[in-house]
Amino acid sequence: MKNLDKVKQEQEKFRQKLAETVKEGDEEAVAQAFGEFAQGVQESILAEAQEMMQCTDTTVLASRGVRQLTGEETKYYQKAIEAMRSSNPKQALTDMDVVMPKTVIDAVFDDLTDKHPLLDAIGFQNTSGMIEMLVNTGTKQLATWSPLTAEIVKELTGGFKKVNMGLNKLSAFIPVAKAMLDLGPAWLDRYVRTILQEALYLGLEEAIVNGTGKDQPIGMNRQVGDGVTVTGGVYPEKATVPLNSLDPVTYGTLLSGMTITPNGHYRTVESVVMIVNPNDYLTKIMPATTVRTADGTYTRDVFPFPTTVIQSVQVPENRAIIGLADRYFMGVGTGKSGKIEYSDEYHFLEDERVYLVKLYGHGEPLDNNAFVYADISGLKPVVQEVVVNEVKGTVKTKEQA
Template sequence: MLGNVADVAQKEAVAALQKALQSGDVEGAGKAWQQVINSISDKVKTDCEMYNTNQKVLAQRGYRMLTTEETEFYQKLVKAEKESNARQAFTDLITTNGGMPETIIEDVYRELTEEHPLLNKITFQNVKYLTRWILNDHTKQSAAWGNINDEIKQQITSGFKEIEVTLYKLSAYAVIPQDMLDLGPTYLDNYIRTILKEALYVALEKAIICGSGKNEPIGLNRDIHEGVDFNSSTGYPEKTPIKVTSFMPKEYGPVVAKLATTESGRLRTFDEVLLICNQIDYLTKIMPATTVMTAAGTYAKDLFPFPTEVVRSNEVKTGQAILCLPEEYFMGIGGNKDGNIEKDDSTKFIEDARVYKIKMHGNGRPWDNTVAIVLDISALDPAYFVVRNDADVLTA
């Protein structure tokens, strides 16, 4: 029961953080982030008290068996914190020993994609320090037919485009209570990974949906067609929404078809699309418009004339939805030569805690401007359909 209460508190704190960030409330976001940290700390401490001798239960609650390298890292971290010159010991650990093991970061991203449907659809890749990405530009080229003794005539000259990329810094701070260090490597690992997950989840989802491209990734709702004006203050402009009033085949088909032609004019083939909307619009617009009462008296939901998966994200503006091909969005995550966490002793001394700054680098963008379209669903017809047996209708 205590674990469930802690889980609820953590979810509520994350929701408050999202709301504060969306409204631009910097002070509120700071307080909400502290609530996230406190809720995670309380949960880990509770688990330590309840399940310390039960490895099977720990595994079920998200704790994992550490690799030798990970165990050594956390043991050295705890040892560094107890040195007389803790700052220098910590700096030596991060810079001399290569920082946090990459397996910890890889596990964080694996869990992110498992727990959050939108992130599960996006292509993540570790790009280290790359400054150029080679992308398939979907240009259609064909071999040439000829007589069997003819020379080979056709040379494939393109099909890929090179994009200059700057890896931006994604950072957050985490307050780690000193007594957390005494719980052991397994619990310290879970605490740090959970902090990373929540910080990255909120930031990545916001960037994927509506990132401006200015010092952050480019979101699905941005217009990046060739020749578009990039504003040095606001980044790429937002796409102009396409108004839809129903998801009937005659209207929905032409909308989905807009995703079928790349910016270079080539036709692409796909079997499913993704529709992203916020929770309120799903309940008041999308759900009523795609729900059918069956002959058995039960409801079937999310019914579209073309296979469509619906994912909810509260980063999408109310009255809008994003229709996209998520596998065509690329998110590159880079390494950090100075390690992934830094520490400071000055701000939380009285509270017997230290502040850690968590840093990662990355960037993301749609492959081209035709990967996503923005829909205006403010006038979407909320009527749902009822399916009846002919015999019932005749009887009535």
Template structure:
């Protein structure tokens, strides 16, 4: 008898979803989303049946089943009623309600709990917004005096906007007839799981590599005011060669990040470093792991506060250094979106129907100096200098 390892199965589905998002193939993304959703649905149904038999409240916490607000309960009840209809397509056209904002808040919380990059940046629920005003010149000093033409001209280039309706993310959700019997709270857990993984997979890829064409602008792209955008695509940044993570190198990186727009400066309290898992273990880990006098090892030890995050979205051989708070990413249901719709784009089993939901958002670095694209192909194991009787000797950090 074969024993299922649900955690491994779920991780494999997440990996497939992430790979599909990175490929950019719309059909592959849709199929990976649907396959992932089927796996989530099966797990929810299994846990619901176990809960019915055992009344074990720990199952609720594990699955993330919440006590719904009155608005959330009403929303899901209307969705369930429409799904049970003999003509769900028609039933859904009469549903005016989009996701309550609290559902999107819960999705964002779920994402931040499991995805460190999205927890580190300025990741915001923008459900009720269409545009976000940003300061393009870093720290802006207040000006005393009369509002005259000179001041107006000085401030005219300081304000920018991010259109939050330009980028659309679609998620497919197959729902079986049995699923409709579990109730709103379990449907909510299913929907949030699908949305959180779909948003996280697509958003992380876009935050790192997005071209700006119908998607966010990635950290690896130049957003300078004079940058040449060709066909809606922003160019890649010029790579900075980083061969080690010593004080001089990190100091140079921090100094570059401290250069805010308009010849201003800003403090750098912590550096964000994004790196592919392969590079982390072959290049970064040997550079940041030291052996203590008691024989134990300490890892991620750097001469300046640095948050190292592994991300498969980062290309092997490169890394991104930056200021996490200077990347804005807004996502939400949108003023005209957030509805769950009947979809016949994919046909599966007879006892389940496929539904589609659309989210809107956008993201970009708030200025061009906030992130550095680095070439780390020359990075090797660090060498420590040790003074013995006033004579400087060297030894491998990993020795």
């Protein structure tokens, strides 16, 4: 378990350092931080592999994060190891007659959604090899009892749109030490998945929340739909809506706008997500949604409407994104070639080679009413008023927002 703990510590250090370098906009610093993370993961996996080398129990290996590979995955990694060991890896990888199996990316996605609730909540899909994807922009389409006319056909087809999966590219560098190649396909798979998971997490959550739409997905805090003015590929931010109380009337009024579809019809809203900065959660949302029960204990995240709170460092302070998670579409996958490429652009460590995985995809809110960008700077905490019933001698509490 020591090595697993070390991996987690390295990942956390990586996230903190990488977040700082990303804010500074220094690409070289980002690359260096990523290289340091990769080195830490390599050392942990190598040490763990040496301890487990004699173990053939798949259950024990699985508990350490080592998957039992499919035949297609084993063949792919064996071919990749041979190419990476060659004297001319660039040519060898180009000549590879196998591509990264979709199941590898699926495994990465499973790990991501397990650990990052925002990615688990949205419409997150593996679109490997797809150029375009047809998505429903109106939640549901109704059959109509009337003569078949062009207007009906136009209305039905208007509820769908094509999303170009090749619009944006997310590149992940994978520095592979030669010692990693000696461990075999299963351990190389674990290493590749760990690196891809962190690279995807870094790129995805920021884009899902704040993406401008220019060479990246469109964020939840952006305006979309007909009539939106896009300047230089950048979609404008939504205007913030003040949210100073979470009482039923105020909160219900805020959410009511989500019941209108882009074509003007009504839809049922059964639950929403609220995405906030961790600091704002503790200083604003938690005080506003925590009540004391009759037995003296506290219950938190009490909303007048079903709401799942998700903490994300990508959300600016004093802001919250509230909306319909399934109305955000995010598709990511490898390109049609599905190949790892050799790159000599970065050299982080001695005695290793650097490879590049290109992932293509796009994400955007499916309609402009699906998300609200709220200003929670004035959000008031719950105040419980104690009322003494002199007739019965009982004490009651009344919540006030």
